[in-house]
Amino acid sequence: MYLSDIDKRVIYGEGGLANQFSMQILIRLGEIYGAKRMVPIKSAHVGCVYPQFGAAIEIMKKVDDLEGEFCVPTTANPVLNPINFNKWNELNEPLKLQKLAKKQIAYVLKMGAIPVWTCTPYFEGNLPHYGEMISWEESSAVIFANSVLGARSNRTTIGVDIASSIVGRVPEYGLLLDRNRKANILIKLNFEPKSLFEYGTLGYIIGKLCGGKIPVIENLPESTNVNHLKVLGSSMATKGGISIFHAVGITPEARTKEEAFQNTKPEFEYAITRKNIKDSIIELNTAKNKKVDAIAIGCPHAGIEEIKELAILLSGKKVNKDLHFCIFSSERTIELAKKMKFVNIIKGAGAKIFPGSCLVFQSTKLWGWKSVATNSAKYALTLPSEPNELEVYYTSLEECVDLAVR
């Protein structure tokens, strides 16, 4: 790999020990993936996952010992509990885990993380422009940035995310290069998706059909909005490991079908019908019946429109006492929802709204939860596995509310 004078100065230690350590990680990764050079990034998004893993804490401790600081704006993903650890006892997290999470959070804050604690950083001021190089973690945010915004990010992982924020540079490989953003599969829709629930299901189907490939979706309806695209990408990424999709006439690298395919022919074409959606809803359903312990909304984090929809649905209703209704969103979105009086209505109905976190981090097993209902395909895919091992009743937002209030 070609190293510029900047890179060389960093690797020789002129930028400090943390930069040198980080550069070692990035150069080794770049050499494996055939990167020809390092390129500067303008923003990063990092995660604080698995505080119970000593290795997760030790990486941060190492960088902190070397006095590492993020040199580009770096937002942070949801954590166990970012706001107030005492308050979190509402959901009764084991003290030991709380303590470790607190330590991890302290490290990223010290490095300069912007504490948005959300998986939708693009709604919280971390908004890359078209063609901008970034280094993001969180699969649903990466696919959104690549596809909807036309920014360029590989899915980064442990250590690499912190290293690139510290150095402000990344090896140029994968989705940073034009040729690797070329679509190879054509998806034709024979129906019109209507709700977030249906867009999430569609993403699941595309993920299943196009694992590891790059799909182009033709004829998404004009009513498609950014929240739909957020949810569509999230289940596509979780099911198929996909980090970029194109939608003709909607996403910036697909003004035409030909542009998305970079004037090549699709390897495969699939047509998706409403029947496929119905079948997939059944497929994603792992619950034995509709009697669930909790309702989980907000994966990815609920936007203000979704909270509004919930407030309308919950208005004047009461959630059953033996059931937990949990909504996950960002702190700033919840502040807006308070000003718009949605939070009053939601709390009045007995539902709870949690800032900056996610159900996947919570000790649901310890609480005795066996099953949840959700309208999120990503939750339907992730909650059945460790550490939650929940059965999921996958259904529309309307039915989630119905189940909770009847």
Add this chain to the structure above:
Amino acid sequence: MKKLVIKGRTISEGVVEGIALVSKQNFSFSHGIDPYTGNICDKLHEWIGENINNKILFFPFGKGSTTGGLWLLEAVRLSNIPKAIINLEMDPIIASGIILADLLYNIKIVALDRLGENIFDLIETGNFIRIETLEGKINIYFEND
């Protein structure tokens, strides 16, 4: 022992010996192993019941969550360490785990890919194997019936 001089890519070099664990199924370290014991815990994988410690792992591709690298690194921290990982094409998630195992814990896991699909038919689970990499050359010695 049979000797195989094979073309491929050396991601992390070294000389190691151990027992092979071979699968044509893709594998994720995230939820795929218990870092505290090294036991395979992916109930849907044919390796269920096996252990990664000191093994030479052959599987085609990584899959699943980006946290896979951290699960591997946590197993390394707790001394449940595979001797080598051999893929058809190694993804950045596993590669990151291997790079950090070296830079953080000074543990070198030999890593190779692009050896061709043939290797998954030549070598079986339980075979005793020796891998040597030197200046881009890869020699694999193996014993099977």
